[in-house]
Amino acid sequence: MTLQTVDLRKAFGGVTALDGATVRFRDGKINALIGPNGSGKTTYFNCVTGMIRADRGRVTYRERDLTGRAPHVIARAGIGRTFQLCRIFPRMTALDNVLAAVRPAGVFDALRGARHRVETGRARGWLTRLGIEHLAGAPAGTLSWGQQKLLELAGVLMTDPDTILLDEPAGGVNPALLDRIGTLVRELNAEGRTFVIVEHNMDLVMSLSDHIVVFDRGRPIAEGPPSVIRTDERVLGAYLGV
Amino acid sequence: MPSVSSRLTGGAAVLLLATGLLSFPGLAPNPYVLSAGIVVLHYAVLATSWNFVGGFTGYLSLGHGALAGLGGYGTGLLVTKAGLNSFVALALAMLLVSALAVPIGMAALRVRGASFVIVSIALVLILLLVFQSWASLTGGSRGLVVPRPFDLSRPEHHRVFWFLFSGLLALALLAWWLIDRSRFGLGLKAIREDEDKAEALGTPTFAYKLVVFVVSAAFTALAGGLYALWFGDLDPVFQFSVLTGSYLVLMALLGGVRNLFGPLVGALVVGVALEYFKVEFGNTPLHLVATGVLLALVVLFMPDGVLPAAGSLLRRLRPAGEQASIRDVTAAELRERRRAEEVRR
Ligand SMILES: Nc1ncnc2c1ncn2[C@@H]1O[C@H](COP(=O)(O)OP(=O)(O)O)[C@@H](O)[C@H]1O
Ligand SMILES: [Mg+2]
Numbered sequence: 001m002t003l004q005t006v007d008l009r010k011a012f013g014g015v016t017a018l019d020g021a022t023v024r025f026r027d028g029k030i031n032a033l034i035g036p037n038g039s040g041k042t043t044y045f046n047c048v049t050g051m052i053r054a055d056r057g058r059v060t061y062r063e064r065d066l067t068g069r070a071p072h073v074i075a076r077a078g079i080g081r082t083f084q085l086c087r088i089f090p091r092m093t094a095l096d097n098v099l100a101a102v103r104p105a106g107v108f109d110a111l112r113g114a115r116h117r118v119e120t121g122r123a124r125g126w127l128t129r130l131g132i133e134h135l136a137g138a139p140a141g142t143l144s145w146g147q148q149k150l151l152e153l154a155g156v157l158m159t160d161p162d163t164i165l166l167d168e169p170a171g172g173v174n175p176a177l178l179d180r181i182g183t184l185v186r187e188l189n190a191e192g193r194t195f196v197i198v199e200h201n202m203d204l205v206m207s208l209s210d211h212i213v214v215f216d217r218g219r220p221i222a223e224g225p226p227s228v229i230r231t232d233e234r235v236l237g238a239y240l241g242v
Numbered sequence: 243m244p245s246v247s248s249r250l251t252g253g254a255a256v257l258l259l260a261t262g263l264l265s266f267p268g269l270a271p272n273p274y275v276l277s278a279g280i281v282v283l284h285y286a287v288l289a290t291s292w293n294f295v296g297g298f299t300g301y302l303s304l305g306h307g308a309l310a311g312l313g314g315y316g317t318g319l320l321v322t323k324a325g326l327n328s329f330v331a332l333a334l335a336m337l338l339v340s341a342l343a344v345p346i347g348m349a350a351l352r353v354r355g356a357s358f359v360i361v362s363i364a365l366v367l368i369l370l371l372v373f374q375s376w377a378s379l380t381g382g383s384r385g386l387v388v389p390r391p392f393d394l395s396r397p398e399h400h401r402v403f404w405f406l407f408s409g410l411l412a413l414a415l416l417a418w419w420l421i422d423r424s425r426f427g428l429g430l431k432a433i434r435e436d437e438d439k440a441e442a443l444g445t446p447t448f449a450y451k452l453v454v455f456v457v458s459a460a461f462t463a464l465a466g467g468l469y470a471l472w473f474g475d476l477d478p479v480f481q482f483s484v485l486t487g488s489y490l491v492l493m494a495l496l497g498g499v500r501n502l503f504g505p506l507v508g509a510l511v512v513g514v515a516l517e518y519f520k521v522e523f524g525n526t527p528l529h530l531v532a533t534g535v536l537l538a539l540v541v542l543f544m545p546d547g548v549l550p551a552a553g554s555l556l557r558r559l560r561p562a563g564e565q566a567s568i569r570d571v572t573a574a575e576l577r578e579r580r581r582a583e584e585v586r587r
Contacts, residue, residue, distance in 0.1 A: 004422075026498075051438060051441075051442065070441070070446075070448075071438070071441040071442050072441050072442075072443075072444050072445055072446045072447065075441075075442060075443060075444035076444050078355060080443075081442060081583060083439070083442075087436055087438075087439040087442075088436075088439070089431075089432055089435035089436055089439070089440075090435065091435060092432070092435060096428060096431075099425075099428060100428050100429065100431075100432040100440065100443065101443045101444065102425055102428075103444050103445075104425045104426065104429075109425070110424065110425050110426040111420065111421075111425070111426060112424060112425060113423055113424060113426045114424055114425045115423075116425075116429040125571060133258065155443060156443070159443055159444050236252075
């Protein structure tokens with residue numbers, strides 16, 4: 001049905017980053033994953049997307065077992081992600097960054113021109129929607145931090161994912177852009193895309209999400225709608241330090 | 243779309259290359275110069291073949307000398323031991339080396355950066371040991387004599403092989419150009435920039451790397467095999483030498499790995515210098531030192547090679563305005579722009 005993990009564990013040397021994370025996200029909704037620094041949110045994303053192999057546990061997505069699959073297989077299953085530290089291809093143009101997300105259907109398709117008219121049109125469409133079309137020809141490395149975050153998202157959207165994992169989309173971003181990202185997430189969600197958002201900006205989380213999962217020390221300690229999470233004592237204790 | 247000026251530059255480069263390749267045998271004053279030219283041309287094919295891996299994916303292989311050696315010995319042995327026609331043997335050796343490149347690539351391409359470089363060196367050393375000690379088959383350090391494919395005079399022999407190498411170079415350049423503009427090529431360049439990110443976007447990075455490694459190995463084997471048929475005498479020490487791989491890296495980096503003609507230009511510069519050194523000083527360790535120093539200088543001062551460096555110099559001299567809308571930028575240009583931005587702040 002949806003993105004789901006059972007008893008996900010991961011230790012780095014002596015540090016336990018994930019300690020039996022059993023989580024089920026809501027399909028078609030905007031989910032948030034919050035928790036203090038070091039509570040394992042990024043590691044969770046890395047395990048779900050296959051960038052890191054979990055020590056144990058299972059990942060399933062829409063009835064499909066994705067445990068231990070390679071990142072590109074998971075991406076092709078329909079899960080897209082952004083990175084906390086925003087990863088783009090700095091020496092390629094912004095347009096090529098988006099085109100690099102095109103998946104050839106076979107050997108002959110792979111040998112077709114990278115700047116095929118149809119794909120280039122789609123890529124420009126995403127750049128336009130994210131408001132950075134005027135930077136299409138610029139080397140991605142010369143874009144500002146906020147523009148790079150938008151560009152990364154444009155690349156992910158080019159893969160047409162059903163579910164999008166965002167790792168701190170508001171990190172280091174100015175208020176105007178923050179607004180735009182919020183609106184964009186809502187629109188994309190209305191178009192049928194599921195979101196899981198790791199975020200520290202509580203205003204954004206509370207206003208945006210339908211369902212919140214709270215992590216502490218590598219496992220969920222609470223979940224529910226914003227109204228419940230806001231007043232949950234365990235959450236206040238562990239996370240907000242109250 | 244490529245701009246008009248970059249298309250013109252490309253067209254002019256192809257014309258220049260074709261003219262050079264067609265006229266050199268007629269211009270060479272004696273067979274010796276022609277044969278030196280063939281050595282340089284053979285380097286150009288090897289460096290262009292190397293650039294399928296090095297240029298697109300950024301994986302720096304020092305082991306390509308060994309792939310050329312395998313192509314050479316494969317061809318030589320198929321002619322001498324199996325009695326095959328020279329060019330059938332060449333094609334078969336290419337196929338065999340390509341097949342062998344699959345397990346080699348699967349082992350080597352698992353590791354990145356410096357580890358990959360070291361694995362590629364290990365490949366050369368292992369093959370050197372095998373071919374030196376398996377004397378009954380390979381002739382060991384006494385060498386393997388490969389009969390000439392045509393019954394021609396020495397100058398004619400050189401002339402024919404000059405054109406054969408020219409054809410192979412054209413084929414390798416064409417293949418590189420096709421990949422460069424393809425989706426496959428863009429995926430490979432994404433690997434060069436950030437392999438994990440490329441994979442996260444759905445690119446099967448390992449398969450991409452492996453395919454381009456096999457393509458590279460195929461062209462390298464053809465160049466090695468053709469060399470065997472031309473030169474007619476193989477010695478494991480020269481065929482399986484880390485030095486050959488180092489020369490190829492130097493040539494490609496010097497010319498510019500992101501440019502179709504980069505490795506070719508680098509091969510021209512380094513190859514001519516090597517041949518000159520050989521004549522002036524004989525086979526001394528001196529050119530080893532010179533190679534090392536040159537490599538260090540290139541990496542330090544022209545990380546994108548001479549072609550892009552010359553290109554950005556030209557662009558700076560030209561009035562601003564006319565710029566291609568979509569194209570790769572070089573590290574030098576990127577640094578330049580960053581510097582300009584910093585000044586503005
Ligand atoms: N690659 C790694 N190597 C070693 N330790 C790591 C690695 N990645 C994360 N950790 C550790 O795992 C814990 C969880 O980190 P992380 O998942 O980044 O947390 P969050 O994203 O919630 O801030 C931290 O203690 C962190 O130091
Ligand atoms: Mg994190």
